[in-house]
Amino acid sequence: MNFQNNQIDINDLPTIEEIVFEKLHPNxxxxxxxxxxxxxxxxxxxxFAIGLFVEEILLFPIVLMVMIGWSIVTGLSIILSIKGxxxxxxxxxxxxxxxxxxxxxxxxxIVPFNRIQHCEIEQGPIDRQFxxxxxxxxxxxxxxxxxxxxxxxxxxxxxLKNFITNRTAKDEEE
Amino acid sequence: xxxxxxxxxxxxxxxxxxxxxxxFKTITVVVRQILPILFVILIGGSSKKGDYIIWSVIVIAFxxxxxSIVNFFRTYFFIQDDELILHSGIFQRKRTSIPFxxxxxxxxEQNIIHQLFSVLKLKIDTAGSDKNxxxxxxxxxxxxxALRTLILREKSTMEIANQSDKNKTITESNPTTxxxxxxxxxxxxxxxxxxxxxxxxxxxxxxxxxxIYQNLQEVGVDVDEYSEQLPIWEPxxxxxxxxxxxxxxxxIGISLVRTVINNYDLQFLRSQYGFKVISGLFTKKEVSxxxxxxxxxxxxxxxxxRLVGFKDLRLNQASSAELKAKQNINIPGCNEAHxxxxxxxxxGETDFSLFPMQGIDRRYFTRFAIxxxxxxxxxxxxxxxxxxxxxxxxxxxxxxxxxxxxxISFKKKTYGYxxxxxxxxxxxxxxxxxxxPMYKVQGINIHESPYQTRNQLCSxxxxxxxxxxxxxxxxxxxxxxxxDLLIYKVEIDKRKWM
Numbered sequence: 001m002n003f004q005n006n007q008i009d010i011n012d013l014p015t016i017e018e019i020v021f022e023k024l025h026p027n028x029x030x031x032x033x034x035x036x037x038x039x040x041x042x043x044x045x046x047x048f049a050i051g052l053f054v055e056e057i058l059l060f061p062i063v064l065m066v067m068i069g070w071s072i073v074t075g076l077s078i079i080l081s082i083k084g085x086x087x088x089x090x091x092x093x094x095x096x097x098x099x100x101x102x103x104x105x106x107x108x109x110i111v112p113f114n115r116i117q118h119c120e121i122e123q124g125p126i127d128r129q130f131x132x133x134x135x136x137x138x139x140x141x142x143x144x145x146x147x148x149x150x151x152x153x154x155x156x157x158x159x160l161k162n163f164i165t166n167r168t169a170k171d172e173e174e
Numbered sequence: 175x176x177x178x179x180x181x182x183x184x185x186x187x188x189x190x191x192x193x194x195x196x197x198f199k200t201i202t203v204v205v206r207q208i209l210p211i212l213f214v215i216l217i218g219g220s221s222k223k224g225d226y227i228i229w230s231v232i233v234i235a236f237x238x239x240x241x242s243i244v245n246f247f248r249t250y251f252f253i254q255d256d257e258l259i260l261h262s263g264i265f266q267r268k269r270t271s272i273p274f275x276x277x278x279x280x281x282x283e284q285n286i287i288h289q290l291f292s293v294l295k296l297k298i299d300t301a302g303s304d305k306n307x308x309x310x311x312x313x314x315x316x317x318x319x320a321l322r323t324l325i326l327r328e329k330s331t332m333e334i335a336n337q338s339d340k341n342k343t344i345t346e347s348n349p350t351t352x353x354x355x356x357x358x359x360x361x362x363x364x365x366x367x368x369x370x371x372x373x374x375x376x377x378x379x380x381x382x383x384x385x386i387y388q389n390l391q392e393v394g395v396d397v398d399e400y401s402e403q404l405p406i407w408e409p410x411x412x413x414x415x416x417x418x419x420x421x422x423x424x425x426i427g428i429s430l431v432r433t434v435i436n437n438y439d440l441q442f443l444r445s446q447y448g449f450k451v452i453s454g455l456f457t458k459k460e461v462s463x464x465x466x467x468x469x470x471x472x473x474x475x476x477x478x479x480r481l482v483g484f485k486d487l488r489l490n491q492a493s494s495a496e497l498k499a500k501q502n503i504n505i506p507g508c509n510e511a512h513x514x515x516x517x518x519x520x521x522g523e524t525d526f527s528l529f530p531m532q533g534i535d536r537r538y539f540t541r542f543a544i545x546x547x548x549x550x551x552x553x554x555x556x557x558x559x560x561x562x563x564x565x566x567x568x569x570x571x572x573x574x575x576x577x578x579x580x581x582i583s584f585k586k587k588t589y590g591y592x593x594x595x596x597x598x599x600x601x602x603x604x605x606x607x608x609x610x611p612m613y614k615v616q617g618i619n620i621h622e623s624p625y626q627t628r629n630q631l632c633s634x635x636x637x638x639x640x641x642x643x644x645x646x647x648x649x650x651x652x653x654x655x656x657x658d659l660l661i662y663k664v665e666i667d668k669r670k671w672m
Contacts, residue, residue: 095401140639
């Protein structure tokens with residue numbers, strides 16, 4: 001009989017503290033800046049569109065204040081999305097995948113391969129311009145343990161997906 | 175054997191009682207929609223708009239009733255090659271098939287009409303997040319039981335065929351013998367009702383009043399105008415006390431009625447592979463959970479329940495997000511021994527007093543107290559300045575309550591683990607405990623707020639297929655150690671978790 005039940009010392013377990021995270025593709029920084037820019041441009045145009053009907057909000061002092069406020073918020077958001085890139089990263093281990101993000105409020109998600117239900121690759125219109133893609137991993141634990149790794153080249157996303165699917169299948173066989 | 179009595183290989187129709195149920199449903203829908211309007215007409219509101227609404231409700235209900243009845247005659251189910259097949263639809267025929275292996279649970283439900291005609295409502299839950307859920311409104315009781323037995327038997331034989339032959343003994347035993355764990359007598363039921371959270375019932379009353387108010391406004395009654403016509407009362411202290419007293423009485427009454435309706439004749443049963451709960455006054459509900467589908471269990475009480483020694487036990491099952499509420503089994507009125515028994519059945523004999531329990535970091539409280547203390551203080555000063563001392567006193571009470579309850583919840587929150595289980599205790603005025611087998615974890619989330627980062631702290635969320643469990647404010651070192659251990663336990667475990 002090939003039964004083993006060695007005692008495990010918690011301090012000897014592989015630890016997540018020593019993991020070196022891999023950065024997302026540098027082009028992803030540009031994408032986040034573009035997306036932030038587009039969102040804020042839409043917001044501004046909504047404001048002007050409403051102004052067509054409600055002329056009071058386009059009067060001189062108000063419009064100036066809105067423009068100044070808008071520029072500050074947009075500028076900050078763009079800086080944050082550039083900065084945020086530094087804090088995003090993923091790591092693959094033999095048996096699980098990790099993803100971290102957040103500048104101020106940091107979050108790290110760990111999902112074991114043998115708990116992944118299925119994987120998906122998504123590519124938005126802007127992603128396509130840069131040949132990047134987002135890999136989403138779904139678990140049964142609901143949305144908070146689902147992982148989405150953005151900013152991967154399409155090739156890499158496919159390779160990761162195959163790697164993870166193989167791992168998941170292997171686990172099921174055993 | 176009974177199974178020969180029914181032939182499921184040919185198309186079967188539901189019981190004709192289903193038509194009666196459709197009629198009944200139509201009537202209730204109509205009545206429910208019309209009731210507020212009738213109320214308005216009775217008290218002499220404008221009836222023109224009301225008439226119009228009544229007629230449109232009746233016409234729509236009638237049409238949908240016709241549709242349902244025709245659909246009833248066009249709906250058949252039968253079994254073919256280990257699959258349950260359903261044909262339905264009037265204009266567009268739909269053919270749905272569910273392989274037995276996908277079927278998770280088969281639950282029965284009986285309301286008064288069902289009981290009169292001895293038929294059952296049959297619900298079939300399937301795995302996966304796709305909304306592939308079957309519901310038959312009425313099937314003859316015996317037939318439904320035969321169908322369930324047949325499917326479950328086929329399913330378990332299939333599973334055994336897939337596994338190795340080490341579990342062969344399972345086939346020989348009869349899967350439908352039940353052992354009673356507990357049942358609620360009428361006195362127990364009343365005790366459960368009296369010790370419910372009455373604040374929740376009070377909230378329900380509030381919602382009900384709001385609902386009436388909105389419905390009245392929709393049909394064109396100006397409620398504000400009526401209330402202005404009322405004589406202006408000075409809301410003296412006695413009146414307020416009286417109203418408060420009435421509200422408490424009604425709240426307790428509603429809790430009681432709700433408890434009796436939901437939990438009348440509750441029976442908590444143990445079968446060989448799972449648990450089953452049957453209960454209900456008008457609608458007899460039957461929910462079952464097999465052991466491997468239960469992800470984590472929890473129990474809780476409140477101050478009143480502690481007096482009578484009752485706890486609410488909850489078995490949390492894995493299920494798709496849409497069905498979550500329906501899938502969890504709630505058993506009120508359990509005592510310490512019952513819970514111990516359930517824990518022993520599910521996880522083996524476990525003595526939780528031996529668990530090395532750890533508290534959470536003090537800053538969970540102090541951080542909150544400082545922020546909310548300052549907030550309360552500023553609002554008190556502003557309120558005194560602009561309004562009055564009485565308003566400020568209420569704000570003080572709210573602030574004090576928030577900070578005080580945070581303190582208790584900090585004091586009570588502890589967690590501990592052994593080789594295979596995590597045990598988390600907490601609660602504010604009541605006690606709350608959760609047990610999660612480590613291998614059921616689906617993913618781990620480690621959060622750090624800027625404050626936590628500065629102080630080497632983190633909060634951990636354990637994601638399970640039946641909801642999240644959170645351990646806030648522990649040292650980063652403890653947190654990563656716990657995460658390492660859990661991930662390890664999940665990754666080496668080959669057991670089926672769902």
